[in-house]
Amino acid sequence: MITRRTALGMLATAALPRTLLGATRELDALAPLVAEGKVPPLSERLPKTPRVINVAAMGREPGRHGGRIRMLIGSVKDIRLMTIYGYTRLVGYDQNLNLHPDVLESYESEEDRIFTFRLREGHKWSDGTPLTAEDFRYCWEDVLLNEDLAPAGLPTALVIDGEAGKFEVLDGRTLRYSWSVPNPDFLQKLAAPQPLVIAMPSAYLKQFHKKYQDEEKLKAILEEERLRKWSQLHMRMARSYRPENPDLPTLDPWRNTTPLPADQFVFERNPYFHRVDENGLQLPYIDRFVLNVSSSALIPAKAGTGESDLQAAGIDFVDYTFLKDAEKRYPVKVKLWKKTQGSRLALLPNLNSADPVWRALLRDVRVRRALSLAIDRREINKAMFYGLTKESADTVLPESPLFEPEFANAWIAHDPDRANALLDEAGLVERDSDGIRLLPDGRRAQIVVETPGESTLDTDVLQLIADYWQKVGISLFIRTSQRDTFRSRAIGGEIIMSMWFGIDNGVPTADMNPGQLAPTADDQLQWPVWGLNYMSHGEMGETPDMPSVVELLKLLKRWRLSSDAAEREEIWKEMLSIYTDQVFSIGLVNASLQPILITEKLRNFPDEGLYGFDPTSYFGVYKTDTFWLEGGN
Structure with missing residues (x-):
């Protein structure tokens, strides 16, 4: 067959x-x-x-060769974007x-x-x-x-x-x-x-x-x-x-020509690239990409002053007004694409925390649900996103055939009374003179939420959440750390909770792996030790012992052994139901918008698109090799 x-x-x-x-x-x-x-x-x-790419059939113009695209990256490791964009x-x-x-x-x-x-x-x-x-x-x-x-x-x-x-x-x-x-x-x-x-x-x-x-x-x-x-x-x-190795042969449309160390990387066209347009012109159209390393904090300002020809990395919706204003002074345009993440920001309780008291509490679904119900997502949406996002649990978007309203609405209603009741049921009844609940060992219920601090959006949202949680007797502190230290600190149990994105792929089909809903990788901050166990085939980490998590892994195994499309869809929806009902990730809002700044000369860049790492590879599925520059550089 x-x-x-x-x-x-x-x-x-x-x-x-x-x-x-x-x-x-x-x-x-x-x-x-x-x-x-x-x-x-x-x-x-x-x-x-x-491989023939029919550019006109994609609703675009067959292009011409030439030109250079400048981009800004926050560190040397971000040269990986060329592998993703080139797709x-x-x-x-x-x-x-x-x-x-x-x-x-x-x-x-x-x-x-x-x-x-x-x-x-x-x-x-x-x-x-x-x-x-x-x-x-x-x-x-x-x-x-x-x-x-x-x-x-x-x-x-x-x-x-x-x-x-x-x-x-x-x-x-x-x-x-x-x-x-x-x-x-x-x-x-x-x-x-x-x-x-x-x-x-x-x-x-x-x-x-x-x-x-x-x-x-x-x-x-x-x-x-x-x-x-x-x-x-x-x-x-x-x-x-x-x-990073310029001598390594590649199949990508552009190849790196710059050895380390460097603060500028030049990617030139691959003369053996296997795609052509419908007129027989070899792709890519653009000759080269020049990636300039900059401080992450300076990328929005530099992009808004004409130093980039194609920029999405390092800028966010909070930069939109500034970037849009740049259109008046520089030959650039700003487009808004829809992010594919299940939640633009999500709180991830570390179920593998080394703190035995917090580990037990965070594994109690009543605590996770209470922390979610205490949050006023409507206020976050209006204050931070001008009301342009959708208040939602961390789940798939309506663009996915797997979407169900019940998944999006799971435990997101702003209900401080119910949150208080759930925390009482979980045994957090005693409070100090400030109204902060006391842990079973007598400590104040203080949750340190770690964030990479790469955007003021994270800390601004956490300040709002701190107010919401204060009202139900939970104290929130913000700790900023480097993104690179997250995984090692999470695996070591040093993190109680972190703020990160929600599930990467918010637009899956039933044929795509649902592993993002179960512990399958050590960079999943809500269960990194269990994820490490899965990755290492049981050689490292720890075996999950929470029944609902064990069930997610059983369902994932069923999906991986299934050849029936209807069964795969059923498994996906069951996993989504468990994931959202158990609040393994406290989602806030999704369907947020990603500003993308482009030079006015760039052609074939879509006005609308789905922007995310998985599954669209940012611009990758839109065929970056078919973008071209009017008038060259």
């Missing part, structure tokens, strides 16, 4: 206009390099069947969140158990080396199954109910991944903003692998890089999601 998703995959290649394949045109930007013999002609750079995947989403082959020429899925991939003939990495089955074999056998490089074993997406996937090379362009039970998550993981990596540029990376490199040469490289272990060297050189 071949699924519908397979038909889509095969159709995307079958529908390529055959007359187009011989009509591709040389890039003006690369013509001088071709003339000098530094890069081959276009016919030798493109795959035999390039080149083996299989990827379109703007309607349908899956299509991208790097792959086609794919077949049999019962969501057996996946057969077909590569494009003549497809090349950015250094001109061929993309072949060897790159997939190397990744599977020499990296993912290598104990030095992957001590935790295969990624969870490749292990189903304890069974590791089987990998086969059928021929130089055909690969197969299979399980004895369904793995409905496999294609979605390949399409993710931080994708599952199953292919690596083996011709380049073998020089850093002890299996393929001469021992003395490898030792010399380690000394040069000031590293002790070959595994550290390989991981550094192979990092593709955060492309």
Whole structure:
């Protein structure tokens, strides 16, 4: 049986206009390099069947080559945005969140158990080396199954109910991944903003692998890089999601050309990129992106004074008025896209807190519900978002086919009387002279909420919540810490509660993994230790012991073993019901708006869109490679 998703995959290649394949045109930007013999002609750079992006069918204009886009980033690690914006995947989403082959020429899925991939003939990495089955074999056998490089074993997406996937090379362009039970998550993981990596540029990376490199040469490289272990060297050189190594070949539309350390990174067009427009013009249209590192606090001001041509990272709705005013002085425009997060801001009680008293209290659903009911979301919406957001629990948006009003309305009514009653029922009856409740060990009920402090919005909202909680006998203190320290402090139990975003993907379909609703990762701040246990296949962290959390994991396992669309939808809705009713995340508002500043010269940038990390990869599913600049730089 071949699924519908397979038909889509095969159709995307079958529908390529055959007359187009011989009509591709040389890039003006690369013509001088071709003339000098530094890069081959276009016919030798493109795959035999390039992926055709019909720009006009997307309601946009076929563009022209040239130009430079400047962006501001808050730190060096944010060069990862180019991997997300460029959104080149083996299989990827379109703007309607349908899956299509991208790097792959086609794919077949049999019962969501057996996946057969077909590569494009003549497809090349950015250094001109061929993309072949060897790159997939190397990744599977020499990296993912290598104990030095992957001590935790295969990624969870490749292990189903304890069974590791089987990998086969059928021929130089055909690969197969299979399980004895369904793995409905496999294609979605390949399409993710931080994708599952199953292919690596083996011709380049073998020089850093002890299996393929001469021992003395490898030792010399380690000394040069000031590293002790070959595994550290390989991981550094192979990092593709955060492309710090300019020599690492890529399949993305733009490749980094700047080594560390630097405060400006230049990404230039990949001359071997596999996509063309309907007129045969190789994509991307834009020549290069220049990323300038700046203080996060200064990004809104710099963007509003003409120092960026495309800016969403580092700016928020609180900056909208200032940025909109900049349109009067600079050749820029500001658009508003809808955020995909389940809650723009959410309070995450750490159920793995090292404080035994708070851990027991936060695991009591009455306490979580009381803290939620005490909050006046309508006032937060009006005071912070001009009434433009939707008061909601942390759940999916109406744009998702899984949306139900009962999920959005769970425990969000402003009801201080009921909140007080629930806290009394939980045993927090005694109060001090200030009206603050006393914990069972006699301490005042003081909750320290940690926030990254990257926006004044966080602290402004927490000041309001402090007033609401004061009225029900809970004292709130704000602690600002660096984002990078969050995970380690949360896993160590040092955090009682944090303010972060809600669920990443607020527009899922039943075919997307519901793992965000269960402890599956150590960066989920409400249960990081349980998430670590899941990630490590039980080797690290702790096994969950709360019945409702155990039930979420059972449902997730059922979803991962299901090949029935109706059953997957039923599982999703049951998990959403538990997640919102148990208030594992105290959502505030969603459907918030993200300002995006663009230069007036930028064409094909949609007026409206869904903005979020997952599943849209920010701009990624809208095909950043089809954006172009009127008049060049």
